[in-house]
Amino acid sequence: MDSNKSANVAMLNRKPADENSKSAAKGNTKPKPDVNAGKTAFKNSGSQTAANKSSGGKFNITVRNCNLHYGDFHALKDVNIDIEENEVTAFIGPSGCGKSTFLKTFNRMNDLIEDCKITGLIEIGGQDIYAKSTDVTMLRKNVGMIFQKPNPFPMSIYDNIAFAPRTFGIKKKSTLDEIVERSLKLAGLWEEVSDRLNKNAMGMSGGQQQRLCIARSLAAEPKILLMDEPTSALDPISTGTIEELVNILKTNYTIVIVTHNMQQATRISDKTAFFLLGEIVEYGKTEDIFLKPTDKRTENYITGRFG
Amino acid sequence: MNKAYRFIKARDSIMRGIFTFCAVFSIIALGCICVFLFANGIPFIGRVGLTNFFGTTWNFNVQAYGVLSMIVASLYVTALSTLIGVTIGLFTAIALYKFCPKHLVGPIRQMINLLAGIPSVLFGLFGMILIVPVLRDYISPTGVGYGILAASLVLSIMTLPTIVSVSLDALNAVPRNYYEGALALGATKEQSVFKVMLPAAKSGILAAVVLSIGRAIGETMAVIMVIGGSPVIPKSLFQSVRTLTANIAMGATELSGDAKTSLVAAGVVLFFFTLLLNISFSLLKGGEKREKKRASKANI
Amino acid sequence: MKKNAHQRQIFKYSALKVISFVMVGLSLLALLAVISFILIRGVPYVNMQLLFGDYENEPSIKPALIGTAYLVLVAIGIAAPIGIGSAVFLTEYTNSKSRLIRVIRIATETLAGIPSIVYGIFGYLIFVVALGFKYSLIGGGITLAIMILPVIVRSTEESLLAVPRSLREGSFALGASKVRTIFNVVLPCAASGIVTSLILAIGRVISESAVLILTIGMVVHKIPEGFASPGTSLALDVYYFGSHGYPEQAAATGVVLLVLVMAINILATFLGKVFGKGELANG
Numbered sequence: 001m002d003s004n005k006s007a008n009v010a011m012l013n014r015k016p017a018d019e020n021s022k023s024a025a026k027g028n029t030k031p032k033p034d035v036n037a038g039k040t041a042f043k044n045s046g047s048q049t050a051a052n053k054s055s056g057g058k059f060n061i062t063v064r065n066c067n068l069h070y071g072d073f074h075a076l077k078d079v080n081i082d083i084e085e086n087e088v089t090a091f092i093g094p095s096g097c098g099k100s101t102f103l104k105t106f107n108r109m110n111d112l113i114e115d116c117k118i119t120g121l122i123e124i125g126g127q128d129i130y131a132k133s134t135d136v137t138m139l140r141k142n143v144g145m146i147f148q149k150p151n152p153f154p155m156s157i158y159d160n161i162a163f164a165p166r167t168f169g170i171k172k173k174s175t176l177d178e179i180v181e182r183s184l185k186l187a188g189l190w191e192e193v194s195d196r197l198n199k200n201a202m203g204m205s206g207g208q209q210q211r212l213c214i215a216r217s218l219a220a221e222p223k224i225l226l227m228d229e230p231t232s233a234l235d236p237i238s239t240g241t242i243e244e245l246v247n248i249l250k251t252n253y254t255i256v257i258v259t260h261n262m263q264q265a266t267r268i269s270d271k272t273a274f275f276l277l278g279e280i281v282e283y284g285k286t287e288d289i290f291l292k293p294t295d296k297r298t299e300n301y302i303t304g305r306f307g
Numbered sequence: 308m309n310k311a312y313r314f315i316k317a318r319d320s321i322m323r324g325i326f327t328f329c330a331v332f333s334i335i336a337l338g339c340i341c342v343f344l345f346a347n348g349i350p351f352i353g354r355v356g357l358t359n360f361f362g363t364t365w366n367f368n369v370q371a372y373g374v375l376s377m378i379v380a381s382l383y384v385t386a387l388s389t390l391i392g393v394t395i396g397l398f399t400a401i402a403l404y405k406f407c408p409k410h411l412v413g414p415i416r417q418m419i420n421l422l423a424g425i426p427s428v429l430f431g432l433f434g435m436i437l438i439v440p441v442l443r444d445y446i447s448p449t450g451v452g453y454g455i456l457a458a459s460l461v462l463s464i465m466t467l468p469t470i471v472s473v474s475l476d477a478l479n480a481v482p483r484n485y486y487e488g489a490l491a492l493g494a495t496k497e498q499s500v501f502k503v504m505l506p507a508a509k510s511g512i513l514a515a516v517v518l519s520i521g522r523a524i525g526e527t528m529a530v531i532m533v534i535g536g537s538p539v540i541p542k543s544l545f546q547s548v549r550t551l552t553a554n555i556a557m558g559a560t561e562l563s564g565d566a567k568t569s570l571v572a573a574g575v576v577l578f579f580f581t582l583l584l585n586i587s588f589s590l591l592k593g594g595e596k597r598e599k600k601r602a603s604k605a606n607i
Numbered sequence: 608m609k610k611n612a613h614q615r616q617i618f619k620y621s622a623l624k625v626i627s628f629v630m631v632g633l634s635l636l637a638l639l640a641v642i643s644f645i646l647i648r649g650v651p652y653v654n655m656q657l658l659f660g661d662y663e664n665e666p667s668i669k670p671a672l673i674g675t676a677y678l679v680l681v682a683i684g685i686a687a688p689i690g691i692g693s694a695v696f697l698t699e700y701t702n703s704k705s706r707l708i709r710v711i712r713i714a715t716e717t718l719a720g721i722p723s724i725v726y727g728i729f730g731y732l733i734f735v736v737a738l739g740f741k742y743s744l745i746g747g748g749i750t751l752a753i754m755i756l757p758v759i760v761r762s763t764e765e766s767l768l769a770v771p772r773s774l775r776e777g778s779f780a781l782g783a784s785k786v787r788t789i790f791n792v793v794l795p796c797a798a799s800g801i802v803t804s805l806i807l808a809i810g811r812v813i814s815e816s817a818v819l820i821l822t823i824g825m826v827v828h829k830i831p832e833g834f835a836s837p838g839t840s841l842a843l844d845v846y847y848f849g850s851h852g853y854p855e856q857a858a859a860t861g862v863v864l865l866v867l868v869m870a871i872n873i874l875a876t877f878l879g880k881v882f883g884k885g886e887l888a889n890g
Binding site: 315318319322323325326327328329330331332333334336337339340343344347394395396398399401402403406407415418419421422424425426427428429430431432433435436437464467471495497498500501502521524525526527528531532552555556559560570571574577578581582584585588589 | 717
Binding site: 220 | 482484485488
C-alpha cells in the first residue's frame with residue numbers, strides 16, 4: 001500500500017508538459033535509455049508502470065480557498081470541497097454558476113483559456129496539481145473527462161479507443177486489442193460495435209458516441225472521471241443508458257458529474273454540491289440536499305423557483 | 308399610374324434579361340473555349356496520327372509533333388514541385404495553426420500572401436537570375452542549371468501561399484472539441500495537433516494539394532525561363548527539357564502553319580489534365596462538406 | 608520500459624513541431640529571396656531611358672506601359688459589368704438549388720481552373736485567326752476579361768451576400784421594384800467590396816503574361832497606335848528582356864512590375880479596411 005502511494009505521488013509530482021518534453025527530448029537523443037537520461041524521465045517510468053497496475057492508492061480531491069478569474073470576471077469565489085474516492089459527486093446549479101469551470105480545474109483544462117487565473121489549493125491524492133512539478137499530461141491521463149457534446153475523433157472506433165494508449169507509447173497490436181475490448185466492454189458498447197471496430201466513429205448515434213467517449217477515457221486507465229453534463233445532448237433512452245453506466249463505474253472510479261438535471265443528480269449521485277454565482281452554497285449527501293436543504297437558496301433552486 | 312407601373316414592370320424584366328445574359332456568359336465562354344480548342348486540336352491529332360502526336364520526337368521540319376517528352380517533363384516538374392511545396396507549406400500551416408505565438412500569425416500569413424500577388428513572370432526571372440546559376444555552379448553534376456529541379460523549386464515557391472492558406476483554413480475548420488478531447492486524454496499539444504487535428508483536416512489539405520498541382524501543371528512563364536527548352540525525354544534533374552506549357556509558349560513566337568496548330572493540340576492535352584484536376588478538386592470539396600455535415604450532425 | 612515509449616512519443620511529435628518552425632523560416636526566406644533579389648538586381652538599372660525613352664538602340668518599357676494601360680482598360684471594361692451582372696443574377700434572382708445556378712457555378716469554377724496558356728490559345732484561335740484581328744491589344748484584353756471573370760464574379764457575390772437581408776426587405780416594403788432595390792440599395796451597400804475586387808482584378812491583368820504571348824504579338828519596340836494594333840505589356844517585357852539577352856533590363860522591368868502590383872495589392876487591402884470600418888459604423 002505504502003509503495004503504491006509513493007508511486008502515485010511521483011506520478012503527479014512532475015514537471016509541466018513543456019519542460020517535460022524538453023527533458024524527454026534530451027533523454028531520447030541517446031540511442032539507449034540509460035541512467036543519466038534524467039531524473040524526471042526516470043521518475044516517470046517507475047510511476048507510470050505502478051500507476052497502471054495499482055488499483056489502490058488515494059484519489060480523493062481536496063480543494064481549499066479556490067478562486068478563479070477570467071480576466072476581470074470572478075468566476076469562482078473561495079471554493080472549498082472534499083470529494084471522496086469511489087463516489088459519484090454531482091455539481092448542480094443554474095447556468096453560469098461556475099460548476100463546469102470548477103470541474104475543469106481538476107484536469108487543468110482551464111489552462112487552455114487565456115487570462116484565466118487560479119489561486120488556492122487543489123490536491124488530488126494529496127498532490128497539488130497546480131504545482132510547477134506536475135506533469136499535466138499524466139494528470140489528464142489519470143483524470144479523464146467526458147464533454148457535454150460527444151466528441152469522438154473522426155477516425156475509426158478502434159483508433160478512437162486506442163488513442164490514449166498509443167499516446168502513451170503502447171504499440172503492440174495484441175495489447176491494444178485487449179485494451180480496446182476491455183474499455184468497450186466497460187462502457188457497455190462492445191456488443192453493439194464489436195463487428196465494426198474499423199468503421200468511422202462519426203457514423204454512430206449520439207448516445208453511442210458518448211459511450212465511446214467514455215470508453216476512450218477508460219482506455220487511458222484513469223482514476224477519476226469528470227463528466228460535464230454528459231447527457232444534455234442526448235435523448236432520454238441514451239441518457240438512461242449512460243446513467244446506468246455511471247452507477248456501474250463508480251465502484252472503480254471516482255466520478256464528478258456536472259448536471260442541469262436535478263432528477264439525474266438524485267438518481268446517480270452520492271453527494272451533491274449546489275453552486276450559485278461562483279460559490280458552493282451547500283454540499284452534502286444527495287438525499288440531504290434534496291430532502292432537507294439547510295440553505296434557503298438551495299431550497300428555492302431545487303423546488304424550481306429559479307434557474 | 309398604370310403607365311408608370313407598366314414601365315417599372317418592363318424595366319424589371321429587361322434588367323432581369325441583362326443579368327441573366329451576364330450570368331450565362333460564363334457558360335458561353337467555356338463553350339467557346341471547348342469548341343475552338345477541340346475543333347482545331349482534335350482534327351490535327353487525327354491528321355498526323357496518334358502515334359506521331361504521342362510519340363517522342365518533336366521536329367516540325369519533318370512533321371514530327373510528338374508531345375510525349377513534354378508530357379513526361381510536365382509530370383516530373385509538377386510532382387517534384389508539389390512534393391517540395393506541400394512539405395514546406397503544410398508544415399508552415401501547422402506551425403501557424405497552433406505553435407506560433409498568436410501575435411505573429413497574422414503578420415506571417417500576410418507576408419506569405421504577398422507571394423501570391425507576385426506575377427509569375429517574376430518568379431521565372433528570380434529562377435533565372437538566382438536559382439539556375441546557383442544550381443549550375445554549386446549543385447549540378449552536369450554543369451547545367453536549367454531543368455526539372457530549377458523549375459520545381461520556382462514552382463514550389465509559387466504554390467506555397469495557396470497551400471499554406473488552404474491548409475490553414477482546413478485546420479481552422481476542424482471543430483475545437485477534438486483538440487480538447489485529445490488534451491483531456493493526456494496527449495500533449497503536439498500530439499493533439501498531429502494525431503487528431505491534422506487527420507481531421509485531411510480532405511481540405513488534399514484539396515490544397517490538388518489546387519497546387521493544377522497551378523504547377525498549368526504554369527507557363529515561371530517555367531519557361533528556367534526549364535531550358537529542349538524537347539527530349541528527361542533523364543536527369545539537371546537537363547534542358549520542355550514542358551507542355553513551355554512548348555506552347557515557345558512555339559507561339561517561333562512557329563507558323565501546321566506547327567502552330569500542333570500547339571493547339573498540345574493545349575487540348577493540357578486542358579484535359581486541368582479538367583481532371585478540376586473534377587477531383589470538386590469531389591474533394593464535396594467530401595469536405597460531407598464531413599462537416601457529419602460532424603455537425605454528431606454535435607446536435 | 609513504458610516511460611521510454613511515452614517519452615519517445617512526446618519527443619517524436621515535439622520534433623515535428625521543430626520541423627514545422629523550420630518550414631516557416633523557409634517560407635519566409637523564399638519570400639524574402641524573391642523580392643530582394645529582384646530589387647537588388649533591378650533597382651540600379653531603373654532609369655529614365657528604360658522608363659520613358661524611345662526604344663531605338665536602348666530598351667525601353669514605354670510601349671509596355673502604354674500597352675498595359677490599354678489591356679487594363681479593355682479587360683476591366685468588359686469583365687466588370689459582366690461579372691457584376693452575373694453576381695447580381697446569382698444572388699438576387701435565383702435560389703441556390705436551381706439547375707441553371709449549378710451549371711453556371713460549374714462553368715465559372717472550370718474557367719477559374721483553366722491555365723492561362725490555354726486562354727492564350729483560345730484568344731489566338733478566335734481573335735487572331737477566326738476574326739482576323741491579327742495580333743491586337745483588344746484581342747488580348749478580351750481574352751484577359753474572360754480569364755478574370757470568375758474572380759470578379761466570386762468576390763462580388765460575396766460582397767452582395769454580405770448585404771443584410773433586412774435592407775432588401777426594407778426597400779421592398781417601401782414599394783420599390785426589384786431593379787430599384789438592386790441599384791439603389793444592394794449595389795451601393797456592396798460597393799466597397801466590389802471596388803476592392805476590381806482593384807485586385809487589375810492586379811491580375813497586369814501580372815498576366817502567358818495569355819498575351821499568343822494574342823498581342825509581343826512587339827516590344829513600337830508604341831501601340833490604338834486598341835487594334837499589336838503591342839506588349841510589362842510582364843511580357845520581363846520575359847522578352849530575360850530571354851533575349853537583357854537580364855539587367857529584365858530585372859529593372861521586374862522592379863517596376865513588382866512595385867506596381869504591390870501598390871495595387873496594398874491599395875486593395877487598405878480600401879478593404881477603410882470600407883470595412885465604415886460599414887461597421889453604419890451597421
